Amino acid sequence: MIANKNGGLLVTPNPHIKTTMNTQRIMLCVIIALLPALVASTVIFGARALILAAVCIAASVFFEWLYERIMHKPSTIYDLSACVTGLLLAMNLPVTMPYWMAIIGCAVAIIVVKQLFGGLGQNFANPAITARIVLFISFASQMSTWADPSKGRVLLASDAVTGATPLGIFNLNGAEKAQSTFSDLQMFLGTTGGSMGEVCALALLCGGLFLIFMRVISAWTPAAFLGTIAVLSLCAGVDPIWQICAGGAMLGAFFMATDYATTPVTAGGKIVFGIGCGCITMLIRLFGSYPEGVSFSILIMNLLTPLIDQLFEKQLYGNPAKERKKAAKEAEKAAKEGAN
Amino acid sequence: MSLFSHHLHSIHVPHHKDTASFESVEMPVPEKVYISMSQHIGRPCQPLVKKGDHVLVGQLIGDIDAPVSAPIYSSVSGDVTAIETDRSALGGMDTYVVIASDGKQEKAEGLEPPVCETKDDFIKAVRASGVVGLGGASFPTSVKFNPANLNEVDTFIVNGAECEPFITSDHRNMLERTDDIVNGIKLIIRYLGISHMYIAIENNKPDAIAKIREAVSGIPECQVHELKSTYPQGAERVLIHEVTGKTLNAGELPASVGCILSNVTTVMVIGSYFRTGMPMVSRNVTIAGNAVTNPGNYIIPIGTRYCDIIDFAGGYKNQPRKIIAGGPMMGKAQSSDGSVTVKNTGAVLFFDETQSWDIDPTPCINCGRCHRACPFGLMPKEYAKAYKNGDAQRLKDIKVMECMNCGSCSFVCPARKPLAFLNTLAKSMVKEAGL
Numbered sequence: 174m175i176a177n178k179n180g181g182l183l184v185t186p187n188p189h190i191k192t193t194m195n196t197q198r199i200m201l202c203v204i205i206a207l208l209p210a211l212v213a214s215t216v217i218f219g220a221r222a223l224i225l226a227a228v229c230i231a232a233s234v235f236f237e238w239l240y241e242r243i244m245h246k247p248s249t250i251y252d253l254s255a256c257v258t259g260l261l262l263a264m265n266l267p268v269t270m271p272y273w274m275a276i277i278g279c280a281v282a283i284i285v286v287k288q289l290f291g292g293l294g295q296n297f298a299n300p301a302i303t304a305r306i307v308l309f310i311s312f313a314s315q316m317s318t319w320a321d322p323s324k325g326r327v328l329l330a331s332d333a334v335t336g337a338t339p340l341g342i343f344n345l346n347g348a349e350k351a352q353s354t355f356s357d358l359q360m361f362l363g364t365t366g367g368s369m370g371e372v373c374a375l376a377l378l379c380g381g382l383f384l385i386f387m388r389v390i391s392a393w394t395p396a397a398f399l400g401t402i403a404v405l406s407l408c409a410g411v412d413p414i415w416q417i418c419a420g421g422a423m424l425g426a427f428f429m430a431t432d433y434a435t436t437p438v439t440a441g442g443k444i445v446f447g448i449g450c451g452c453i454t455m456l457i458r459l460f461g462s463y464p465e466g467v468s469f470s471i472l473i474m475n476l477l478t479p480l481i482d483q484l485f486e487k488q489l490y491g492n493p494a495k496e497r498k499k500a501a502k503e504a505e506k507a508a509k510e511g512a513n
Numbered sequence: 514m515s516l517f518s519h520h521l522h523s524i525h526v527p528h529h530k531d532t533a534s535f536e537s538v539e540m541p542v543p544e545k546v547y548i549s550m551s552q553h554i555g556r557p558c559q560p561l562v563k564k565g566d567h568v569l570v571g572q573l574i575g576d577i578d579a580p581v582s583a584p585i586y587s588s589v590s591g592d593v594t595a596i597e598t599d600r601s602a603l604g605g606m607d608t609y610v611v612i613a614s615d616g617k618q619e620k621a622e623g624l625e626p627p628v629c630e631t632k633d634d635f636i637k638a639v640r641a642s643g644v645v646g647l648g649g650a651s652f653p654t655s656v657k658f659n660p661a662n663l664n665e666v667d668t669f670i671v672n673g674a675e676c677e678p679f680i681t682s683d684h685r686n687m688l689e690r691t692d693d694i695v696n697g698i699k700l701i702i703r704y705l706g707i708s709h710m711y712i713a714i715e716n717n718k719p720d721a722i723a724k725i726r727e728a729v730s731g732i733p734e735c736q737v738h739e740l741k742s743t744y745p746q747g748a749e750r751v752l753i754h755e756v757t758g759k760t761l762n763a764g765e766l767p768a769s770v771g772c773i774l775s776n777v778t779t780v781m782v783i784g785s786y787f788r789t790g791m792p793m794v795s796r797n798v799t800i801a802g803n804a805v806t807n808p809g810n811y812i813i814p815i816g817t818r819y820c821d822i823i824d825f826a827g828g829y830k831n832q833p834r835k836i837i838a839g840g841p842m843m844g845k846a847q848s849s850d851g852s853v854t855v856k857n858t859g860a861v862l863f864f865d866e867t868q869s870w871d872i873d874p875t876p877c878i879n880c881g882r883c884h885r886a887c888p889f890g891l892m893p894k895e896y897a898k899a900y901k902n903g904d905a906q907r908l909k910d911i912k913v914m915e916c917m918n919c920g921s922c923s924f925v926c927p928a929r930k931p932l933a934f935l936n937t938l939a940k941s942m943v944k945e946a947g948l
Contacts, residue, residue: 196878
């Protein structure tokens with residue numbers, strides 16, 4: 174009875190329509206969201222920022238291609254995830270970072286942190302954050318040499334006049350000195366020392382809101398992260414807005430603590446994750462010997478992610494009281510049968 | 514479930530309700546119909562006719578004495594040319610009664626509107642109408658209307674959500690067959706003792722909402738409930754939550770929270786059976802997709818082959834690449850256009866190359882969109898992982914069995930993973946493991 178006037182029909186499982194959003198577009202959204210911060214850092218620090226970002230992106234894509242070539246895996250460079258990692262790592266470096274060190278950072282991020290653990294979506298720690306920490310420990314002096322944007326823009330690393338970052342002063346000289354040296358407006362616009370991408374809170378906020386608007390990230394993590402920093406700042410008697418704009422808080426909250434692979438999936442998990450990040454960040458800033466703790470806080474919370482996920486994964490729609498009753502009834506029945 | 518909202522998670526799918534304004538057109542009977550003996554959930558019917566028999570429209574040709582079943586009637590008048598076994602629209606094997614139409618459409622004798630005195634008479638008449646859940650589940654309506662705790666049921670929800678894209682047959686029925694729907698509603702209220710009757714319609718069908726609201730304005734038990742136009746509003750547990758606020762646990766019957774749900778076309782068929790005495794032999798089917806020359810809503814005899822429908826709808830405009838029985842979210846792709854319509858075929862979609870995608874999945878990026886899309890907050894990405902590891906115990910622990918295969922997770926997945934299909938495979942893995 175099968176007529177089949179037309180061969181070559183596609184028989185696939187339902188559903189037969191799909192959203193247009195795919196991995197590549199998500200990554201493109203993240204890149205677009207980082208562009209304001211990249212432009213801001215170029216304006217603030219000079220052309221070297223742009224060159225360093227380009228070097229990091231190129232190196233990351235190259236290492237991704239190289240690893241997959243050597244391991245005979247299908248190439249994934251077109252999904253743009255390596256570009257995002259490279260750009261994020263650049264945002265986390267001082268503008269004066271020697272190029273070859275940045276390239277080592279890219280190798281760590283792509284090969285060690287991402288690919289050795291199974292590639293896209295399988296890594297348990299954020300590649301850019303981990304690479305930043307590896308560089309920070311390996312090249313401590315270069316990673317804590319900060320160009321002072323008020324003393325001119327930089328094209329060659331040797332041109333830079335260095336100065337202290339707001340959180341450096343906060344760590345060494347205390348809150349009052351730091352808050353009087355840098356006003357909230359300065360902190361918000363980012364005309365201070367610091368990593369390339371983290372200084373301009375305004376640009377990061379624009380990018381973050383764009384990601385939330387595009388539904389690429391949910392607002393839970395950044396809200397919990399920055400909210401916790403604000404609350405703890407108030408408790409400690411320091412300026413909350415200053416703390417939110419300082420260091421990597423904005424960059425971390427919108428772009429690193431929202432990384433899909435390494436953070437919880439559920440809304441409840443995201444809130445726990447954000448609160449955890451905020452607490453650890455503030456603990457390090459207030460009591461630690463390092464001036465800044467965002468990257469450590471995110472890395473530590475990355476490691477806790479599987480546990481947080483487990484905590485929330487069984488919260489399904491349904492009436493738990495009724496279900497418990499049913500289970501109790503069944504247990505009673507089984508006990509009775511056992512007794513008989 | 515959303516943190517600060519009483520709505521369940523749902524997703525926005527493109528509506529494509531292009532045929533909504535197309536009035537239903539009666540299709541002439543095809544030369545041959547192939548009537549499946551398995552048009553409901555439960556044991557298939559036994560054919561009651563044999564090769565060479567002459568049958569009339571509305572004549573009983575298949576039935577079985579099983580608790581969960583519905584009888585099957587001939588949709589044409591003519592001669593039985595064969596009883597054969599072939600592949601069904603859902604992929605299994607079915608027995609078909611093949612009838613060559615004589616084109617006269619003579620009605621069987623004794624088709625009188627049923628006379629009802631009691632609830633049992635009504636249930637018997639509903640079974641005799643041959644109607645099953647026409648929203649897609651094909652559960653025999655007479656069984657659904659007669660739960661063990663019927664005295665606890667006070668709420669009835671008529672499901673006119675039609676949340677699947679493309680399908681407009683329920684919408685057209687609400688506009689064109691309002692009288693039969695209202696008649697069915699009145700019968701249900703009277704015989705099942707319903708005190709709250711809701712007609713739930715998505716707000717992308719304002720004309721249907723207005724028409725039904727006007728038609729039921731004289732019935733005090735009735736009210737129209739406007740749903741937001743998201744997917745899957747028409748799913749049983751979702752609809753009960755959205756309309757009544759009650760929570761139905763997985764695996765429970767709606768009657769356990771005092772509800773019965775029925776598709777609007779099912780109610781219409783009951784209403785029309787009590788008016789004319791003609792059991793279910795044809796239905797309104799939406800024919801759509803880029804490959805069809807004249808898309809529209811056609812009243813088609815049950816057992817018509819898709820290729821005959823296409824001939825009536827002006828033939829193929831483009832080469833079809835995918836033929837779907839049902840809507841694009843939950844419908845089943847067909848291997849040929851020789852498949853036939855059954856009672857619950859609300860739509861047949863003929864997609865051309867541009868509408869059919871066949872992309873290889875990329876790695877999961879753990880974005881959690883599948884979890885956020887799921888109305889019940891399930892974790893499709895975890896199921897996919899556990900299924901790959903062959904871990905049936907974990908699949909059961911994280912409740913894969915609650916998946917209703919609505920397809921929302923696959924729809925939103927940016928990695929293009931067939932998550933809903935993996936859930937189905939995972940469910941059968943749990944069943945096979947005997948957990």
